[in-house]
Amino acid sequence: MASRFNALKADAAWQAVWEERRTFAAKDDSPRPKSYVLEMFPYPSGKIHMGHVRNYTMGDVLARFRRMKGMEVLHPMGWDAFGMPAENAAMEKGVHPGAWTYQNIDTMRSQLKRIGFGLDWSREFATCDPEYYGHQQALFLDMVEAGLVYRKESAVNWDPVDMTVLANEQVIDGKGWRSGAVVERRKLSQWFLKITDFADELLDGLKELEHWPDKVKLMQENWIGKSQGLQFRFALSDGGEVEVFTTRPDTIFGASFVAVAADHPLALKLAEGNPEVAAFADKCRAGGTSAAEIETQEKLGYDTGLTAAHPFDPDWKLPVYIANFVLMDYGVGAVFGVPAHDQRDLDFARKYDLQVRRVVSDGAEEAPEFHGDEAYTGPGTLVNSHFLNGMDVVDAKREVIERAEEGGWGTGTTVWRLRDWGVSRQRYWGTPIPIIHCETCGPVPVPRDQLPVKLPEDVSFDIPGNPLDRHATWKHVDCPKCGKAARRETDTLDTFVDSSWYFIRFASQPDDKPFDKAVAEQWLPVGQYIGGVEHAILHLLYARFWTRALKHMGKLDIAEPFAGLFTQGMVTHETYFRDEGEGRRSWFGPDDVEISGKTGTLKADGQPVTVGRVEKMSKSKKNTVDPGPIVEQYGADAVRWFMLSDSPPERDLEWSEAGIEGAWRFVQRLWRLFDGLDEAQGDDAAEDRALDRKLHQTIAGVADDIEALSFNKAVAKLYELVNAIEKAKPSASRANAVRTLIRIVAPMAPHIAEEAWAEAGGDGLVADAEWPEVDPALIVEDEVTIAIQVNGKLRDTITMPKGAPKADVEAAALATDKIVRQLDGKAPRKVIVVPDRLVNVVA
RNA sequence: GCGGACGUGGCGAAAUCGGUAGACGCAACGGACUUAAAAUCCGUUUCCCGAACGGGAGUGCGGGUUCAAGUCCCGCCGUCCGCACCA
Numbered sequence: 051m052a053s054r055f056n057a058l059k060a061d062a063a064w065q066a067v068w069e070e071r072r073t074f075a076a077k078d079d080s081p082r083p084k085s086y087v088l089e090m091f092p093y094p095s096g097k098i099h100m101g102h103v104r105n106y107t108m109g110d111v112l113a114r115f116r117r118m119k120g121m122e123v124l125h126p127m128g129w130d131a132f133g134m135p136a137e138n139a140a141m142e143k144g145v146h147p148g149a150w151t152y153q154n155i156d157t158m159r160s161q162l163k164r165i166g167f168g169l170d171w172s173r174e175f176a177t178c179d180p181e182y183y184g185h186q187q188a189l190f191l192d193m194v195e196a197g198l199v200y201r202k203e204s205a206v207n208w209d210p211v212d213m214t215v216l217a218n219e220q221v222i223d224g225k226g227w228r229s230g231a232v233v234e235r236r237k238l239s240q241w242f243l244k245i246t247d248f249a250d251e252l253l254d255g256l257k258e259l260e261h262w263p264d265k266v267k268l269m270q271e272n273w274i275g276k277s278q279g280l281q282f283r284f285a286l287s288d289g290g291e292v293e294v295f296t297t298r299p300d301t302i303f304g305a306s307f308v309a310v311a312a313d314h315p316l317a318l319k320l321a322e323g324n325p326e327v328a329a330f331a332d333k334c335r336a337g338g339t340s341a342a343e344i345e346t347q348e349k350l351g352y353d354t355g356l357t358a359a360h361p362f363d364p365d366w367k368l369p370v371y372i373a374n375f376v377l378m379d380y381g382v383g384a385v386f387g388v389p390a391h392d393q394r395d396l397d398f399a400r401k402y403d404l405q406v407r408r409v410v411s412d413g414a415e416e417a418p419e420f421h422g423d424e425a426y427t428g429p430g431t432l433v434n435s436h437f438l439n440g441m442d443v444v445d446a447k448r449e450v451i452e453r454a455e456e457g458g459w460g461t462g463t464t465v466w467r468l469r470d471w472g473v474s475r476q477r478y479w480g481t482p483i484p485i486i487h488c489e490t491c492g493p494v495p496v497p498r499d500q501l502p503v504k505l506p507e508d509v510s511f512d513i514p515g516n517p518l519d520r521h522a523t524w525k526h527v528d529c530p531k532c533g534k535a536a537r538r539e540t541d542t543l544d545t546f547v548d549s550s551w552y553f554i555r556f557a558s559q560p561d562d563k564p565f566d567k568a569v570a571e572q573w574l575p576v577g578q579y580i581g582g583v584e585h586a587i588l589h590l591l592y593a594r595f596w597t598r599a600l601k602h603m604g605k606l607d608i609a610e611p612f613a614g615l616f617t618q619g620m621v622t623h624e625t626y627f628r629d630e631g632e633g634r635r636s637w638f639g640p641d642d643v644e645i646s647g648k649t650g651t652l653k654a655d656g657q658p659v660t661v662g663r664v665e666k667m668s669k670s671k672k673n674t675v676d677p678g679p680i681v682e683q684y685g686a687d688a689v690r691w692f693m694l695s696d697s698p699p700e701r702d703l704e705w706s707e708a709g710i711e712g713a714w715r716f717v718q719r720l721w722r723l724f725d726g727l728d729e730a731q732g733d734d735a736a737e738d739r740a741l742d743r744k745l746h747q748t749i750a751g752v753a754d755d756i757e758a759l760s761f762n763k764a765v766a767k768l769y770e771l772v773n774a775i776e777k778a779k780p781s782a783s784r785a786n787a788v789r790t791l792i793r794i795v796a797p798m799a800p801h802i803a804e805e806a807w808a809e810a811g812g813d814g815l816v817a818d819a820e821w822p823e824v825d826p827a828l829i830v831e832d833e834v835t836i837a838i839q840v841n842g843k844l845r846d847t848i849t850m851p852k853g854a855p856k857a858d859v860e861a862a863a864l865a866t867d868k869i870v871r872q873l874d875g876k877a878p879r880k881v882i883v884v885p886d887r888l889v890n891v892v893a
Numbered sequence: 894g895c896g897g898a899c900g901u902g903g904c905g906a907a908a909u910c911g912g913u914a915g916a917c918g919c920a921a922c923g924g925a926c927u928u929a930a931a932a933u934c935c936g937u938u939u940c941c942c943g944a945a946c947g948g949g950a951g952u953g954c955g956g957g958u959u960c961a962a963g964u965c966c967c968g969c970c971g972u973c974c975g976c977a978c979c980a
Contacts (some may be wrong), residue, residue: 250957277979296980309980349980375978385980393894394978467979586975668897696905696918704905708919716918718932756910766907766917773917835914842961844913882960887911893958 055721055802057685064804065166074113074168078558078569080122086573087113087125088553088612090581090589094154094176095127096239098161100621100705101582103677105694105811108618108759109580110167115756116796118821119170124573127169129155130177132183132480132545138228139481142509145477148507151178161678164277166686166800168817173556177548178479181554184502185564186547187484191601192385195393196603198244205471208236213515215476235335240474241483241541243596248602249274249466249585252594261578261614263700267587273587275467280451281382282307284358286370292316292358295381295465300446301455303435304388304409306399308358309351309373311383317372320354327352327372330737334374349398350374358386362436381465390420391427408445409435415652448539448769471592473544478509478517480542488529488536488553498528503538516540540680548597549589553611556600567606573615574606578759583617590615619702623673626650627663637672664704675705687799688714694761694798717802720795723788724806738783744774752794753821763800768795788862792821832863837888838863841874856883863889 068074089109090321093101113125129151136147143150155176162169175182193199207216212231215238220227227413228757242498245252253274256267279297286292292308312334321328330352351371360366368386375394376385389399389406399406399425408420410430418434420426432438433644435482454460474483482503484496496503506524518524518540529536534630551564557573558565565612600606626638643659645651650659665672681689692713693818697703749769757762772793780785796816807816831852836859838846846868850859860883863869 224978265897265975272896272976275976275979279980294980349978362980373978375980377979380979387980392980394980397978465979467976528940583974700904701899701905706905706919709905712919715932722933762906762917770915835913839913839961842912847913881958882912882913884961888961890912890960 053725055685055718055725055805057687057717057801058682059784060801061166061681061686064801067161067804068166068168068817069163069171069817071815072118072172073174073223073815074123074125074170076124076126076170076573077122078572082120082122084573085113085121085122085123085578086115086553086557086574086576087578088556088580089127090585091128091130091578093133093135093550094151094158095132095135096154098158098677100675100677102162103165103690103701104621104693104699105200105582105618106162106165106167107579107690108563108616108699108761109578110169111691111694111756111761111797112578112759114168114817115753115798115821117817118793118797118819119753120820123327124173124557125169126173127167127171128147128174128552128556129158129178130545130549130552131155131176131178132542132548135477135481136479137511139411144511145511146151146177146507147511147811151176151479164681164686164822165677165689168800173559174554175546175555175559177552178660180502180504181561183481183874184504184550185555186481186543187496187501188498188550189564190543191245191484191498191501192548192605193599194495196599198247198498198599198602200242200470201239201243202222202242203237204240204242205235206238206240206476208234211514220412221856231621233439237618238474238476240472241485242472243282243595245592246466248595248598249276249468251598252468252591255594255598259610259613259615262612263615263617266583266590266615269586270591273468273591274339277465277467279465280447280454280460280464281463282361282454284361284368285364287357287359287367290316292370292384293382293472294384294386296386298388298391298447299450299460300441300443301391302360302386302450303363303384303438304390304407305360305368306389306405306407307369307371307395307402309371309376309398310386311374311376311378312370312374313378313542314376314383315386316370320372322699324549327354334372347374349394349401350537351398351402359737361457369404369635371398371402377431380467389425391425393425393427396423396425397627400782407434409433409438409618418718419459428795434713434827441531442586453838466713470593470619471544471546473547474541475518475544476516476540478505478511479547480545482518482796482857483539483541486529486536486538487528487539488534489533491529491531491536494529494531494536500530504580516544530748546588546592547596551600552601553593554597554606565606574608575611578614578616579612580616580618580759582620586617591734616699618699620666621704621705621807622664622702623667623675624664625671625673626652626659626663628652628659639672642672664702667704667705680710684710684714685717685801687801688717691765692718695765696762698762699759716772717799719772720791720799720802721806723772724792724809727785727788727806727810736781736783737780738781738805739785741774741778741781741783742825743805743828743831744771745783749790749794749822750824753824754847755861756797764798769796772845792816793822834886836863836886837845838866838869839888840869840893842890845869845872850886852886854886857888859883859885859889864891 054381087109089105113123117123125535131151136151139145139150140147209216209219209226209229209231211231212226216226221233226233253276256270262534277297279295280299281295283291283293312331315690323329338607349787353375354370354372355366358370387395389396390408391410406420407418409432409534412426412428412430413435416433429443432441432446482505486494486496486504488494506521509521525538525540527536553576554570558569560566597608597611601609626643629635638652638659643652650661652659692710701884748767751767752764775784775787792803792806793816803816833849834852835847836850837844846866848862860881878891881888
């Protein structure tokens with residue numbers, strides 16, 4: 051009789067079998083159709099968290115399902131292993147970043163295996179393996195040769211205490227996040243990749259990504275930020291020139307000033323001889339960059355005393371300002387101000403009492419005087435604009451660009467918001483940039499036969515700064531060109547470079563080169579990529595760029611790396627806290643509190659705590675749940691099942707004790723069915739057509755749902771089937787349904803499925819079994835319930851054979867008691883019959 | 894400010910093409926089994942009136958299109974996300 055399903059035993063046993071038989075190793079030379087399922091690889095921070103579990107469960111279900119459908123599936127795993135946390139750990143705990151990282155990898159690998167993910171571990175690598183980053187260095191040199199890399203002075207956030215460069219996110223209120231020191235802006239010579247060369251392609255390519263969420267495509271589109279307009283020159287009163295960019299050349303006769311950024315060459319030149327200008331420029335640069343600060347920041351300008359001559363009227367002189375709202379790194383760092391039709395220009399003009407001239411009319415008003423404090427930026431007709439009068443905005447833009455080009459003082463231009471990708475990081479734990487700096491020869495690539503340029507092991511983190519820089523010997527090398535003493539580049543590559551091509555290396559990893567073109571192309575593009583939406587812009591854009599760069603260099607004939615993208619929601623949990631006054635708040639973990647209904651008490655002192663919002667699991671709010679003990683308690687299948695249940699995968703999933711228990715109960719319910727298989731049939735070999743239908747509808751429905759990644763719907767369908775089987779009387783159909791159920795749940799709950807498969811005498815592993823075939827005759831009902839409405843309100847239902855003629859359905863509907871009563875002897879005015887669905891009687 | 898998504902029971906959610914709103918799960922309640930509990934099983938569960946048969950209302954709010962609207966259109970309100978002085 052039914053025993054309990056021993057998850058711990060079954061999990062371990064089947065995981066061992068999969069590993070031993072290399073069940074999930076993908077074969078490059080397989081004749082089966084290929085499918086590449088990939089989840090974003092993790093950063094080895096220590097332990098896996100629930101977010102990983104959810105992400106990898108989704109991918110695993112799809113990968114296992116596709117295998118059962120007869121595909122050769124590549125489902126690999128590796129480690130995004132370079133990055134700052136390892137250096138922080140080195141500083142705090144005195145361990146080597148490599149030792150720390152590899153130890154974390156060992157822990158996390160065994161945790162992933164413990165959940166039974168069907169991964170091809172034979173292709174595993176970490177980006178900090180010299181074998182990996184050596185090939186990455188080679189690709190970097192390829193890009194250098196292809197002219198896609200250059201060196202430029204660029205400003206960075208410099209922490210003077212930690213002697214390190216900070217990312218923008220590490221600067222909080224102008225101070226370093228670790229040291230608290232006021233951050234300085236320093237100019238350093240840094241390496242850049244020419245992603246802007248591909249801006250047009252990256253934008254256009256989005257259109258072909260049919261299986262990407264619109265949201266992500268839109269975010270990338272905005273990030274790339276294509277603007278078309280006119281770049282043109284003003285002659286200055288000192289005999290010089292200033293160039294500006296505008297997307298609104300149509301409003302050229304509404305100009306009332308010219309403004310340049312504080313870092314603009316013109317401003318820098320003026321600052322040299324004038325301390326007042328220099329002071330003003332400094333003030334502009336000091337301004338904060340946070341959202342709130344920009345919102346409230348006053349428009350400030352410094353009148354240079356220079357004037358600019360209007361290109362269409364040399365006698366019309368416009369004042370030239372240095373202004374804090376003009377950005378040096380967008381366009382050309384200078385604008386002409388049209389206050390009536392641009393809000394910033396209007397704010398500025400009102401403050402400095404400049405002319406505000408209407409040149410676009412919305413049809414209501416045409417007078418040159420523009421009143422009010424809200425600029426008009428909508429469409430309309432040009433007014434007060436000489437030869438442009440009467441044109442609409444679009445025509446006027448074209449007209450002005452044409453005249454500027456004819457007159458030789460301007461050109462129609464496209465400007466991008468996207469900047470080139472600065473890849474230099476002044477850190478140890480990253481891929482060394484394979485360049486040697488020679489006083490005579492300049493930057494020289496490291497000869498290929500000397501790759502990889504390995505990180506030195508003997509480094510210390512007890513003093514601030516980059517250990518590569520102060521290493522006694524590492525950076526001192528001879529110039530490969532002239533042989534004189536030279537210096538290695540001590541910067542390392544941005545870790546986003548590591549993740550820009552790892553999916554190619556998974557597909558093909560020869561020893562002698564980054565990848566084999568033909569082998570990689572067999573697998574690529576990734577069919578389904580799954581990860582967090584936080585990577586919607588940077589990682590996904592960089593990987594798209596890298597792939598296009600490889601194509602450009604003829605190394606890989608793939609335009610887009612990820613054909614399908616899915617961004618899953620986060621795993622969340624309630625928060626518990628106490629306000630300690632002065633805005634301070636202490637947070638408590640789920641294990642520290644006792645919850646009853648909407649109130650909670652702290653176990654430690656029995657006093658109440660506030661039950662806060664449901665938020666993303668995070669260490670800072672202490673609302674994390676460690677998957678490790680949960681898997682030990684409930685088994686891998688219950689955890690997987692819960693990850694797939696209830697919430698649509700793109701939405702957040704709230705972790706709850708009740709939820710995981712529900713999943714566990716379902717696993718046990720499955721086991722009672724599987725284990726009672728012998729008795730299911732009983733003595734009765736009769737068929738149960740209704741159950742047969744339900745089974746085949748479920749096989750088809752679950753398959754569709756898994757392909758659509760709608761796991762919550764697949765779960766619901768499985769509950770329905772299990773309910774139906776449990777209610778059904780013993781029959782051959784019932785026994786068959788239970789036997790088939792083993793395969794339907796296999797992608798989601800693989801351990802119990804293997805156990806049941808073996809017990810039921812299945813051939814080989816259920817992981818290698820075929821997805822059950824659907825009998826098309828059984829997925830359609832032979833009877834349908836037809837709704838009967840009177841004036842659109844449901845009044846009754848009738849059951850009819852499927853496909854019954856309209857006339858029969860109408861007659862049957864009108865004959866029911868309830869409808870007869872509703873009509874009260876009157877003839878209906880109209881009857882609408884939707885076959886197999888409903889009848890609407892219009893009375 | 895700009896761009897986008899979303900809003901359905903106590904909760905997570907279904908409703909695939911405009912056609913029976915609330916499938917499925919959680920929680921709750923009632924019952925069976927048990928010395929008792931757990932587990933399991935049976936039932937109820939959108940709201941209001943009603944013992945019941947039944948009736949009315951109902952998918953953020955206000956309008957509209959339609960025989961028929963959660964779904965389409967217009968206008969609000971709210972929540973969340975992304976970008977942010979981008980000329």
